[in-house]
Structure formats: structure tokens, C-alpha cells
Amino acid sequence: MSGDAMLIQEVATRDGFQIEPVFVETADKIALIDALSAAGFSRIEVSSFVSPKAVPALRDAAEVFAGITRRPGTVYVALVPNPKGAERALAAKVDEINLVASVSETHNRANMGMTPAASIEGFGKIMEAVKGSGVSTNATVATAFGCPFEGDQPADKVMAQVERYLALGVENVTLADTTGMANPRQVEALVARALTLVPASTLTLHFHNTRGLGLANVLAAYKVGARRFDAALGGLGGCPFAPGATGNICTEDLANMAEEMGIATGLDLEALIGLSRDLPRLVGHDVPGQVAKAGRPCDLHPIPQAA
Ligand code: COA
Numbered sequence: 001m002s003g004d005a006m007l008i009q010e011v012a013t014r015d016g017f018q019i020e021p022v023f024v025e026t027a028d029k030i031a032l033i034d035a036l037s038a039a040g041f042s043r044i045e046v047s048s049f050v051s052p053k054a055v056p057a058l059r060d061a062a063e064v065f066a067g068i069t070r071r072p073g074t075v076y077v078a079l080v081p082n083p084k085g086a087e088r089a090l091a092a093k094v095d096e097i098n099l100v101a102s103v104s105e106t107h108n109r110a111n112m113g114m115t116p117a118a119s120i121e122g123f124g125k126i127m128e129a130v131k132g133s134g135v136s137t138n139a140t141v142a143t144a145f146g147c148p149f150e151g152d153q154p155a156d157k158v159m160a161q162v163e164r165y166l167a168l169g170v171e172n173v174t175l176a177d178t179t180g181m182a183n184p185r186q187v188e189a190l191v192a193r194a195l196t197l198v199p200a201s202t203l204t205l206h207f208h209n210t211r212g213l214g215l216a217n218v219l220a221a222y223k224v225g226a227r228r229f230d231a232a233l234g235g236l237g238g239c240p241f242a243p244g245a246t247g248n249i250c251t252e253d254l255a256n257m258a259e260e261m262g263i264a265t266g267l268d269l270e271a272l273i274g275l276s277r278d279l280p281r282l283v284g285h286d287v288p289g290q291v292a293k294a295g296r297p298c299d300l301h302p303i304p305q306a307a
């Protein structure tokens with residue numbers, strides 16, 4: 001990846017499907033992940049090994065991992081909340097485990113049923129279990145840009161959580177704007193600080209477009225040196241345990257922006273648009289993505305004929 005290139009990690013089958021009231025059939029999930037692999041993603045967050053009572057939509061995580069075709073060069077990631085989830089993820093032969101804890105105590109209790117400290121204590125046990133397995137690790141600071149219950153989260157507290165992750169030996173770190181509360185000025189400051197602890201090659205930004213600032217936040221982060229971003233096909237997504245949560249930034253909208261700006265992503269944008277247009281069949285409703293509706297800027301219209 002060249003210095004200017006942007007790495008987009010696809011999260012639709014995890015962050016996207018977790019909030020859908022319908023259960024997307026396992027075979028449809030597998031087919032979509034295989035198609036996303038073919039579209040060029042180097043990283044796909046496939047599913048979550050969480051309690052099936054908490055997130056019934058992802059209860060088939062093990063079957064999905066067993067059914068997908070592993071494309072060489074693609075890292076298949078699973079979200080893991082606790083040691084039991086890590087055990088299930090290792091049995092399913094995931095490539096990477098994404099550990100998630102919120103900086104906000106209130107959101108972590110709502111989402112994970114425990115304090116952030118208890119989550120992170122569990123991560124310590126998971127890091128021991130993962131050692132020597134060849135499975136890589138990512139850890140996410142959720143609600144890093146604001147909590148829907150508590151509001152602003154102090155940057156020092158966010159950085160302290162990043163440092164705790166690094167001390168545990170976690171290789172990759174994500175800062176997540178769980179309910180789209182971030183603004184570009186805040187993003188510039190927090191990401192610049194995070195980049196003093198975590199290199200751009202292992203720092204991911206996870207934005208939601210809840211208030212329409214998703215791509216503006218991407219550009220703010222990119223400007224200060226961030227290069228890795230989560231996004232969901234069609235702009236699906238949202239945390240079921242955060243009131244008012246809505247979609248991630250939309251993959252094909254982000255890929256289109258990058259392409260128009262001459263920033264390489266390695267993705268097949270036409271293929272992404274085709275896959276996005278098929279999402280309503282899977283989830284039963286329209287999806288927020290805009291480029292799949294409008295077409296690309298190069299998709300010109302016929303000149304109106306004079307009457
Ligand atoms: N996978 C599957 N089952 C799990 C599990 C996991 N990772 N962790 C716990 N369980 C099961 C336990 O075995 C137990 O089952 P039982 O009732 O049949 O005995 C039950 O869940 C309760 O276990 P407990 O440890 O008390 O967990 P909890 O009910 O306090 O839930 C979490 C804690 C973390 C498992 C749950 O809150 C969760 O899955 N949260 C994830 C939320 C999420 O995905 N949010 C969106 C992404 S950020």
C-alpha cells in the first residue's frame with residue numbers, strides 16, 4: 001500500500017447485520033462475504049462471537065466462518081467481547097479478533113453488561129489464549145468521540161484506554177464513533193494524538209454517518225495521517241445497545257470519494273455498487289448509500305432532445 005492509499009475494511013456483515021430485525025440467511029451472508037472478497041477487500045469483519053441472546057442476527061458466526069472461501073490476502077476478522085467469544089472465534093479459525101470495550105462506562109454496561117475495566121481484564125486473558133495461535137488482534141475503543149448516554153468523553157481517558165490495549169500486546173487499534181457524534185475538528189485532534197501512540201498502518205477509524213458527518217470525519221482523519229477506515233456496504237450498521245444508532249459510513253460512497261480524489265483503495269467500485277443494489281433484497285428495506293442510487297459521476301445522462 002502506498003503512503004497515500006486508503007485501506008477500507010468492510011463491516012456490513014457484522015456492524016450492518018447486527019442491528020437488522022430480520023435474520024439474513026447464513027447462505028446469503030456467505031455469498032455476500034465471498035463477493036466482497038472478490039471485490040478486493042484486504043480486511044472484512046465477518047461477524048461477532050457474542051451472546052446469541054444479545055445479538056440473535058449473528059448467532060450463525062461459526063457457520064459463516066466455516067462456509068466462506070478464504071481469499072489469499074484477505075484478513076477475516078471477528079468481533080469478540082469476552083473470553084468465551086475468543087474461544088469460539090479461535091475454534092472457527094478467524095484470522096483476527098477484534099476486542100471491543102467502550103470508554104464510556106454507561107455504554108459498556110448497556111452493550112457488554114460489565115464495566116470497561118472488567119472487559120479489559122477479560123482481554124488480558126484472551127491475549128494469553130491467543131498467544132502463539134497465529135491469530136492477530138485488534139482492540140476497539142467504542143464511544144471514543146462521545147457516548148449517547150454520557151456525552152463527551154475526555155481525550156485523556158480515550159488515550160489511556162489505547163495505552164492499556166498496547167500494554168496487553170494488542171497489535172491494531174480502532175477508535176470508534178459508535179453513534180456518529182464526532183465532528184471533523186475533534187477528529188483531527190484525537191486522531192493526531194492517537195497517531196503518536198499507534199502508527200497509521202495499525203490505526204483504524206470507525207465512523208457512523210448518524211449526523212451526516214461521516215465522510216467529513218474521514219477526510220479530517222486522513223488529513224492528519226490516518227489511512228485505515230471501517231465502512232459498511234450500503235451504509236448499513238449501528239449498535240443495538242446505543243439509542244438512535246444508525247448506519248456506518250457507506251463503503252461505496254467512501255470508495256467513490258477516494259477514487260474521485262485519486263486516492264487508491266484497491267477496490268472494484270462497480271462491483272461494490274452492484275452488491276449494494278442487492279442489499280434491499282437481503283434486509284427488506286432501502287439502504288442509505290447514495291452512490292448506488294445516483295450512479296458514479298462518470299455515469300452521464302443522455303442529452304435532452306429539443307422538442
Ligand atoms: N458467545 C456466546 N455465548 C456467550 C458468550 C459469547 N461470547 N458470552 C457469554 N455467553 C453466554 C453464556 O454462556 C451464558 O449462557 P447460558 O445462559 O446458556 O448459561 C449467557 O451467555 C450469559 O453469560 P454471561 O457471562 O452472564 O454474559 P452476559 O449475559 O452478562 O452478557 C456479553 C455479556 C458480553 C456476552 C453480552 O452482553 C454480549 O454478547 N454483548 C455483545 C453486544 C454486541 O455485540 N454489541 C454490538 C457490537 S459493539
Ligand code: ZN
Binds near residue numbers: 015176178238248
Ligand atoms: Zn459501529
